[in-house]
Amino acid sequence: MRGGRSAIGSDIPLILVTGGWGAALLASGWHPFDRATWWMEVAPVLIALPVLWATRRRFPLTPLALGLIFFHGLVLMLGGACSYARVPAGFAVQDWLGLARNPYDRFGHLVQGFVPAIVLRELLVRAGGLQPGRLLTVLVIACCLAVSAAYELVEFAAAAMLGQGADEFLGTQGDPWDTQWDMLMCLTGAVAATLTLSRIHDRLIARGRRTDRENARATVA
Numbered sequence: 001m002r003g004g005r006s007a008i009g010s011d012i013p014l015i016l017v018t019g020g021w022g023a024a025l026l027a028s029g030w031h032p033f034d035r036a037t038w039w040m041e042v043a044p045v046l047i048a049l050p051v052l053w054a055t056r057r058r059f060p061l062t063p064l065a066l067g068l069i070f071f072h073g074l075v076l077m078l079g080g081a082c083s084y085a086r087v088p089a090g091f092a093v094q095d096w097l098g099l100a101r102n103p104y105d106r107f108g109h110l111v112q113g114f115v116p117a118i119v120l121r122e123l124l125v126r127a128g129g130l131q132p133g134r135l136l137t138v139l140v141i142a143c144c145l146a147v148s149a150a151y152e153l154v155e156f157a158a159a160a161m162l163g164q165g166a167d168e169f170l171g172t173q174g175d176p177w178d179t180q181w182d183m184l185m186c187l188t189g190a191v192a193a194t195l196t197l198s199r200i201h202d203r204l205i206a207r208g209r210r211t212d213r214e215n216a217r218a219t220v221a
Contacts, residue, residue, distance in 0.1 A: 013063060013066055014056055014066070017049075018053075024074055024077045025042065025077060027077075027081070028042070029080075032082075033082055033083045033086060034083060038081060039080075040158065041077070041079050041080030042076055042080045044073075044076060045073040048069065059127070061122065062204040062205060064118060065119050068118055069119065071111070071115070072111055076108070078104075084104050084108055086102065087102065090103055090104030090107070105182075109148070109181075110185045110189040112148060112182075112185075113144045113148065113185065113190035113191075114189035114192060116144050117141070117193035117194055121140045121194070121198070122205065124136060124140065132202050144187070144189075144190035145183065145186065145190070147186075148183045151182075
């Protein structure tokens with residue numbers, strides 16, 4: 001009975017993520033600017049949620065990693081609903097800073113580096129056995145750049161297959177250097193995450209390991 005209650009309790013954060021994403025998906029998909037673009041933008045959420053549920057017992061994420069994944073999903077869904085070039089909050093920032101384009105796409109790619117940096121860091125420490133330090137930081141940043149490059153290739157494939165119909169998905173807004181800017185923003189996000197969150201992330205990982213050991217001893221007892 002004790003084990004059953006523990007399992008149910010450990011699912012509560014993921015249940016909250018599922019509920020929040022479900023509501024956001026309904027809201028963003030009700031009348032999106034472009035339905036095909038919406039499907040492409042929210043696809044990572046539709047893939048990530050089943051994976052999170054399937055691995056919740058064998059590899060439960062720290063609250064920090066799970067919270068960041070949840071936030072990233074909301075960013076994707078808002079971009080999918082409006083298309084990144086038309087997000088209202090982006091227009092407000094554009095007017096405030098006097099920018100030449102809606103910056104929400106840049107923000108999305110910043111998050112694309114920030115969030116995976118913590119998730120990849122957790123995988124490398126807990127599953128890969130790496131210790132916190134310079135090597136871990138370099139590998140995390142390199143992996144984030146690899147993810148960004150892979151996403152740019154997906155955008156390239158979409159443009160090749162859809163032609164002009166891919167404009168909303170690409171969100172280039174006429175910028176010939178959009179791909180390079182996207183990867184630079186991802187790099188910036190990854191560096192920012194490792195600099196600001198590594199210590200608290202290490203503490204959460206250590207706390208999770210202590211909890212696992214305590215649960216193992218309680219199960220044996």
